[in-house]
Amino acid sequence: MMRSGLTELEAVLAVARLGSFRAAAASLEMSTSALSQAVAALEARIGTRLFHRTTRSVRLTAAGERFVGEVAPAVADIQGALERASEEAGTPSGALRINASAGAAHLAMWPYLVPFLRKYPDVHLDLVTDDRLIDIVREGFDAGIRTADTVPGDMVAVPFGPPIRFAVVGTPDYFARHGRPRTPADLMHHVCVRARMSAGHIYRWEFERRGETLAVETGGTLTLDEPRLMLEAALAGLGLAYVAEFQATEALAAGRLERVLEDWTPPFDRLCLYYPGRRHVPAPLRALVELIREVG
Incomplete structure (x- = not known):
């Protein structure tokens, strides 16, 4: 994963989002010890504890909640600017994390995901299958693939493929x-x-x-x-x-x-790739959306 120069801030935001140092480290492709050191270094520099840590849980302190609320939008803007600058230099690259049901992953793999990876070899696709309907934002995914009837209403949904029967x-x-x-x-x-x-x-x-x-x-x-x-x-x-x-x-x-x-047993809903509606969509995800719309 390309580091952005915002390692400490990214580490804090990932732990806040996922509620776990281990999960946050995995999402940032860092070791747990390196991520823990990054968080501790930031806390030492600002002189404030951002997390309550126990052997069973991690949660933000009151100061941590204020800090995350103020910093997260700025970090998102900086990450977007970095990604846009990177796009000008070449094709999409970096990690793309997608959560899907096993059946949805099967249907999406050959018509869409395999051609996508062949077209963009610098993208690392992390496809996680899970039949639970999860909060993709809270669990650190860029997008999900589910039937249209299960997509949360606040998500951008891109339908594809034939209706499921x-x-x-x-x-x-x-x-x-x-x-x-x-x-x-x-x-x-x-x-x-x-x-x-x-x-x-x-x-x-x-x-x-x-x-x-x-x-x-x-x-x-x-x-x-x-x-x-x-x-x-x-x-x-x-x-x-x-x-x-x-x-x-x-x-x-x-x-x-x-x-x-x-x-x-008539046909039901189509599958959808869905993702949060935000100001900047990561380049790998935008490229996948474009490919899906082309294939239909």
């Missing part, structure tokens, strides 16, 4: 033994692979047809929290699974799985 799938042998559901209500009489969401609750399968929407609480002997495992469970004949269509495409084409209730 889900599918209810099972093996031919399963349907031979148990029959085929004709309506979502029929699922109550079938063995289903249940999905546990990151928040801990069991997902209710969602359906829609001609304006009618349903959310069905399915039953089964297996509960999983990872979509690929759900697909593998369906392939093993353990029950019906509700998965993203793209995950089952190969198995459906090969006849290893069959689809039911297709008329109840």
